[in-house]
Structure formats: structure tokens, C-alpha cells
Amino acid sequence: MKQFEVNFDGLVGPTHNYAGLSFGNVASLNNANAISSPKQAAKQGLAKAKALSDMGMAQGVLAPQERPDIAALRRLGFSGSDARVLESAAKQSREIFLACCSASSMWTANAATVSPSADTADGRVHFTPANLTNKFHRSLEPQVTGNILKGTFANDKYFAHHQHLPDNEHFGDEGAANHTRLCSQYGESGVELFVYGRHAFDPSKPAPTKFPARQTLEACQAVARLHGLDDDSVVYMQQNPDVIDQGVFHNDVIAVGNQNVLFFHEQAFYKKDAGLAEIQTKFGEKPLHFIEVPTDEVSVQDAIRTYLFNTQIITLPNGEMTIIAPTECQENEAVSRYLDKLVTLGTPIKSVNYFDVKQSMRNGGGPACLRLRVAMNDQELDAVNQATLINDTQFTRLNAWIEKHYRDELREDDLRDPQLLIESRTALDELTQILKIGSVYPFQQV
Template sequence: MQQFEVNFDGLVGPTHNYAGLSVGNVASQSNANAVSNPKEAAKQGLAKMKALADMGMQQGVLAPQERPDMAMLRRLGFSGTDAEVLEKAAKQAPQVFLACCSASSMWTANAATVSPGADTADGKIHFTPANLTNKFHRSLEPEVTGNILKATFADTAHFAHHKHLPDNEHFGDEGAANHTRLCSQYGESGVELFVYGRYAFDSSKPAPTRYPARQTMEACQAVARLHGLDEQRVVYIQQNPDVIDQGVFHNDVISVGNQNVLFYHQQAFLNTPAVLDEIKAKFGDNPLHFIEVPTSAVSVQDAVSTYLFNTQIITLPEGHMAIIAPSECEENAAVSEYLKTLTTLGSPIKEVKFFDVKQSMRNGGGPACLRLRVAMNDQQLAATNPNTLMNNALFARLNQWVDKHYRDRLSEQDLRDPQLLIESRTALDELTQIMQLGSVYPFQQG
């Protein structure tokens, strides 16, 4: 039986914009209110997906959310026609309005936590959408995310779907951005790493003081229980509070893993030696590679600004690993020099491939933010909605769809345009037909 890791990238939506909504995310805040290019953003994402498919990787697509979120604006008391709701919200509560226009669902690393069947008690792949309670604009996503995941992975013989955790910061859950998995082969039982920023029910424990810790220990434990994981194959790791306060809002900004490689910054974790010892003990006797990047080589600030760790590490069909990095890594002298050295260290990582994802980077997310990893076997892949899997035909069809529906310039003022809402809904309705998702959006459900 063949085993794969499939990357499901989020398709950038037609209202992609820069609102600077994410406190603690340096890139997001520094580009607040800049003019965006939704068409270019979507095409950059599609180009990355197609490039990975052309490398022989299994690659999927996840549909975007509907924005503006009209259902939430109405829930918050704005009434009338759609045009009236948009105008009232933009005038009376502009920050609330911008939050309801957020483009953040493009970062599908935050969509859910995924545990493969090799790790779960029932042998199914388990999905739990992230509740994303720390940021209002992201807390709008879980219900539709769940709908999209269920439409993509519909076969209940192979897939299990859970409701997102309670909408409360005690169970703040940011999904796969704070979760990774180490294994010898994708189809073998692995060690799942859950990274948290604080304890919700014990304020005496270490926690950041400047920026919020978005993931709680209690949320990590709940997801592990829901997925039926063996606690002897789970490691709970506290993120270093100091790096959170330096703008490392998720673990995938400071650490990334793939198969038997954990690539992390020296300052990533609290009590790193104990963390590594526990991983080694639970991983067993198979080879394991820890690659620690010292602060002397790459500062936390350079790691954050280039998203060195928000890269994808993939195992190519040839057997070695490659890093998929944003072009910003190549443009930064310290990071570029480190990456040249990395490929000579004797680890499985043998090459670095750079991609232009600037529209995403300016909004606060690199290549790893754009994808949700799903380890599966050939039977599970065959049970996945085939219309969501990247190939030449889908690539061409989605590019045509983007050309037809997307604007190449979008300002904050444009978000209140009722015509943009009509364009967006028309586009998404057509997309669900292309990908055969059914009615996943509230506007389609009446």
C-alpha cells in the first residue's frame, strides 16, 4: 500500500485584502491598509501548488471562505439589504467591518489539526477545525472550514470529522500551525507534537507578556483525545514565551518538521533539552535529525521577517527532502547563507526551492501557512474528492476562473462595494461546482 503526504493549499479568495488585523503578527500589521492584488495572490498560490504537483508531490486545493461575512454582520445588528448592511457596518463600526472582510482563511495551516490513520485508534484520518478564538476575524472561520473539509474528505469509512473546540480562549486552538508530526515513513505510526503558548487553567506557569499566546495546553490535550491518539506517542511542548513576545505568533514561524527531521530555532521552545529527550524516547531507535539554527547565525527577527521556518519541508519522490521557501529567504543575506550551509550538513535536506508568495507574505503568511498536510494511503487518497486534487486540467480551469472573477486591485474602500459582494458570491458559487463541493457557504444555504 502506497503512502503519501498530501499538501492541501488554501485558494486565495476574491476579496484578498490587507487589513492589519493580527496583533502579534509583524508582517500583517506592517502592511495594514495597503492596496492588494487578489488576482496575483491567487495565481501565486496556484503556481506553487502546480509546481509541487510537477515535482511529483500529491497536491490538493481547499476552497476559500466567503468574505465579507454577511451572516456575522447581520448577527451583529446591521440590517437591511446587503448594500445597506455593508454601508452601515463600514461607517458605524469600521474595525468590525474590516474583521468581517478578513482574507486570513487562505492560511490553511490554521484550518484544522489532522491526525493520520496510522496514529488514531480507529485507523481513520481525523480532522478538527481550529476555533481560532484569539482573533475575532479568524474565529469566523470554523463552521465553513468544517463544511469544506467534509466536502473534500466525505467518505466516513476513511475520514472522521469533529466539531471545533469550545469558542473560549481557555481552549484556544490554532490548528496545524502549532502541530507537527515526526515519523520514519508517512504510513507508519508517528509521534505527534503539539505546541502551546500557555496553560489556561494555571496562571502560575510561564506565559508571554507582550503578545497573546493563542494556543493553550488544554486545547492540545482535547484534540489529542478527540483523535484517539496514544499518549505514549504524543509530546506536548511549550513555546518559548520570549519568542512569542518577539512576534512568533505560531510555532510554524519558528519550527517545522517532516518525517524524521525537526528544523527549529535555538529559541523556539521552553526547556529545549528536555523536549528533545522526550521526542527521542517516544520516537524509538529509528534515525532522527534535529537541526537547530543558532541565534548567532539567524536572529529571531530575521527568521520572522523571512519566514525561514514557515517553509515547507517535503520529501521528493527521489527520496531526499527539499525546503520550499519564500523568495524573502533568498534576499536576506544571513538566511540565504544559512540555507546554503544547511544542504551540506548531512541531513536529509538536500536542496532549497524559492517561490514568490509576496501577496501572502505581506499579509503575514509564508509557504507553510498556505497548506494543510494530510498523510494518507492510496485507499484514502482514492476516497478524497478527486475534483480537489491538482492536475493540469484543474490548474488551467482555476486560472481561468480567477481571470474571470478576480480584481487586480483592491483597497479598503472597495470592500464596502456591494458589487464586490455579488462578484465574490458568483465566483464562489461557480467554484463549488468546479470542485463539486455542494453548498458549503451560508449564502448557498439560504
């Protein structure tokens, strides 16, 4: 039976904009209020997905959220026609209005935590949408995310879907951005690494003081229980509070794993040595590569600026690993020098491929933010909604869909335009038909 890791990239939504909503995300804050290019952003993301497909990787896409989120604005007391809701929200509460226009679901690493069938008690692939409670604009996503995942992975013989965790800071869950899986082969049982920022029920434990720790240990433990994971295959490590306070808001900004490789910065983890020892013990005697990047070669700030660790490490059909990196890594002297060295060190990583995803990078998300990884066997891949997988035909259809529906530029004032809402809903209604995922949006269910 063949085994795959399939990357499902989030399609960038029609309201892609820079509102600086993510406190603790340095890139997001630095680019607040810049003019955005939704069409360019969507095409950049889709081009990366197609490039991986052309490399021989199984590749899919996930639909974006409906934005502006009129239903959320109505829940918050804005009333009247849709146009009236937009107008009054923009005038009365700019911050709430901008949050309800966010296209942040493009960073699909936050969509959910996924455990493959080789790890779970019932032998199915398990999905738990992230509740994203730390940021209001992202906390609007889980219900529709669950709908989209169910439309994409619809066969309950192979796939199990859970409700997101309770909407409370004690169970703050940021999905796969704080979760990675280490294994020898995708189809074999592995070690699932959950990384948390704080203990919700014990404030005496170490925690950052400047920026929020978005993921709690308790959330990690709950997801592991829901997915039926064995204690011997789970490791919980705490993110270094100091690097969170430097702007490392998720673990995938400072560490990334693939199969038997964990690539991380020297300052990534609290009590690092104990955690790595536990991973090694639970992984067993098969080869495992810890690639630790020293601070004196790449500073934390250079890692954040370039998203060196928010790269994708993928295993190509020939068995070699390559890094999918943003062009910012190539343009930074220290990071470029390190990556040139890395491919000569005798690790499984043999090459680096650079991609332009600047529209995403300016809002604080690199290549790894744009994808949700799902390890599957060939039967499970056959059970996936095939219309969500990328091939030449579907790429052409989606590219034409973006060209037809997306604006070239968006400014903040454009977000209150009722015509943008109509354009977005028209686009999303057509997309659900292209991807055959059914009626997943509130406006389709009224």
C-alpha cells in the same frame, strides 16, 4: 500500500486585503492598509501548488471562505439589504467591518489539526477544525471550514470529522500551525508534537507578556483525545514566551517538521532539552534529525522577516527532502547563507526551492501557512474528492476561474462595494461546482 503526504493549499479569496487585523503578527501590522492584489495573490498560491504537483507531489486545494461575511454582520445587529448592511457596518464600526471582509482562510495551516490513520485508535484520518478564538476575524471561519473539509474528505469509512473546540480562550486552538508529526515513513505510526503558548487553567505558569499566546495546552490535549491518540505517541512542548513577544505568533514561524526531521530555531521552545529528549524516546531507535539553527547565525528577527521556518519541508519521489522557501529567504544575506550551508550538512534536506508568495508574505504568511498537510495511504487518497486535487486540467480551470472573477487591486473603500459581494458570491458558487464540494456557504443554504 503506498503512503503520501498530501498538501492541500488554501485558495486565496476574492477579498484578499491588508487590514492589519492580527495583533502579534509583525508582517500583518507592518503592511496594514496597503493596496492588495487579489488576482496576483491567488495566482501566486495556485502556482506554488502546481509546482509541487509538477515535482511529483500529491497536491490539493481547499476553497476560501465567503467574504464579506454578511451573516456575521447581521448577527451583530446590522440590518436591511446586503448593500445596506455593508454601508452601515463600514460607517459605524470600521474594525468589525474589516474583520468580516478578511480573506485569512488562505492560511490553511490554521484550518484544522489532522492526525493520519496510522496514529488513531479507529484507523481513520481525523480532522478537527481550529476555533481560532484569539482573533475575531478568524473565529468566523470554523463552521464553514468544517463544511469544506467534509466536502473534500467525504468518505466516512476513511475520514472522521470533529466539531471545533468550544469557542472560549481556555481552548484556543490554531490548528496545524502549532502541530507537526514526526515519523520514519508517512504510513507508520509517528510522534505527534503539539506546541502550546500557555496553560489556560494555571496562570502562574510562564506565558508571554506583550503578545497573546494563541494556543493553550488544554486545547492540544482535547484534540489528542478526540483523535484517539495514544499517550506514547504524543508530546506537548511549550513555545518560548520570549519569542512570542518578539512576533512569533505560531510555532510554524519558528519550527517545522517532516518525517524524521525537526528544523527549529535555538530559541523556539521553553524547556527545549526535556522536550527533545521526550520526542527522541517516543520516536524510538530509528534515525531522527534535530536541526537547530543558532541565534548567532540567524536571529529571531531575520527568521520572522524571511519566514525561514514557515517554509515547507517535503519529501520528493526520489526520497530526498527539499525546502520550499519564499524568495525573502533568498534575499536575506544571513538566511541565504544558512540555507546554502544546510544542504551540505549531511541531513535529509538536500536542496532549496524558492517561490514568490509576496502577497501572502505581506500579510504574515509564508509557504507553510498556505497548506494543510494530510498523510494518507493510496486507498485514502482514492477516497478524497478527486476534483479537489491538482493536475494540469484542474490547474487550468482554476487559473481561468481566478482570471475571470478576481480584481487586480483592492483598497479599503472597495470592500464596501455591494458589487464586490456579488462578484465574490458568484465566484464561490462557481468554485463549489468546479471542486464538487456541494453547498458549503451560508448564501448557498438560505
